[in-house]
Amino acid sequence: MQNLTQDIKNHSFKPVYLLYGDEAFLKNSYKNQMRTAISGDDTMNYNYFEGKGLDLNELISLADTMPFFSEKRLIMVEDSGFFKGASDELVAYLPQMPDTTCIIFVESEVDKRSRMFKKVKEIGYAAEMARQDFAQLSRWAGGILAREGKKITGRTMELLLNMTGDDMENIRMELEKLVSFTMGRDVITDEDVEAICTVRVTNKIFDMVTAIVNRQTKKAMDLYEDLLTLKEPPMRIMFLIARQFNQILQVKELMAKGMDKGAIASRIKVPPFVAGKMMPQAKTFTREQILSCVTQCVEAEEAVKTGRLNDRMAVELLITRKF
Structure with missing residues (x-):
């Protein structure tokens, strides 16, 4: 994921990306960051596809189309199934795609042995958005609270994550509830967590x-x-x-x-x-x-x-x- 952050920071993009894994929050977050960085509010040079059964000819035709008054054309493809089934035509096309086009695949299911996965790794970047461990979640949640002017002890953070589980979107929502609940106080306590957070x-x-x-x-x-x-x-x-x-x-x-x-x-x-x-x-x-x-x-x-x-x-x- 550091590579994604670096590409966004440098505004230097590979021709194709794959965002996959169990952590939907991270996939959505990076998907939105990439779209903002590449196309911003430009809808003329942005195309979105979702679901299986996509028309490959339409996809390739759009990828071949030069962007209109813009550096890049961005094509976002979600849950296409291309990384589970055969997509030889697309595998053969990707290396020939004009450098004015960037395709981002966001997938729930991926076979790392597939030709499609290997091709994306070869010419682009495949980022696995896996569930985060306790230390990573603690740092992330602590950072959100710090930006809101809140403090939390390690013991209370452990109690919070024990109740919320490791789903980052759920943790984010519970943190919002805690921030509102403790308005006017700096420190979040065990009692606050037990009073306001929902058990997963x-x-x-x-x-x-x-x-x-x-x-x-x-x-x-x-x-x-x-x-x-x-x-x-x-x-x-x-x-x-x-x-x-x-x-x-x-x-x-x-x-x-x-x-x-x-x-x-x-x-x-x-x-x-x-x-x-x-x-x-x-x-x-x-x-x-x-x-x-x-x-x-x-x-x-x-x-x-x-x-x-x-x-x-x-x-x-x-x-x-x-x-």
Whole structure:
């Protein structure tokens, strides 16, 4: 991402860019910065495409069109699927594209083995917008608060990120609430965070898995009902349960290698406090039991996909099953 920042600063742009990864906030932020830097308010030399099934001939024709009273023509393409499926014609065209055109691809799904991905890396720049770790999020959130004249301790920041999760857009919204809530005060406290911040779905999933691990079936089912009330789809809940058990398995294997909380957090890319919570869970089960949990999650998903169970019933059976 430093390369993107440098290109924007120097106003020197490569012919093609790819912004991809799980962190939507960063993708949108850099997409907007790039558009402002390249074309500003110019709509005549800016074209936008979204979704699969794009007309390649139209795209190439526009890319070949000289900009009108401007240095660059900018073409923005989102979620095209070009980096998952075959796009040989576009791969062959990109090196021939006039230097007056810049194309920015913003993609949710990318196959790094694809010819398209390799070509963009060769002649342009591919920037992965991954989820940020605890230290990065702390610095970023602390910077936002500092610009608003607010101070926050490391302990309170940990509490905040524990409640918000690692989604940067969600953190940004919670920070705005905190700034408004503490108007007239400089320091943000634990009490402020607990009073105003919304607990993320992933935190409820964590509590649910803890209840499952501790054989607290009623508590796990109550948390499941809470998530359904929040309009959370059962299949997403199942996915998050499976992901949680996968992470517990990784934690257990890393603990067996003698790694401490900090090292484990760094390896599996979660905040240290999250790793610290998963370590007791990992101790509760044997490796084989955790593998069995993961397998049962896969089997539950398969039962839904094949029509043997509806999604809600599948998750209920998964929660009440004896692991």
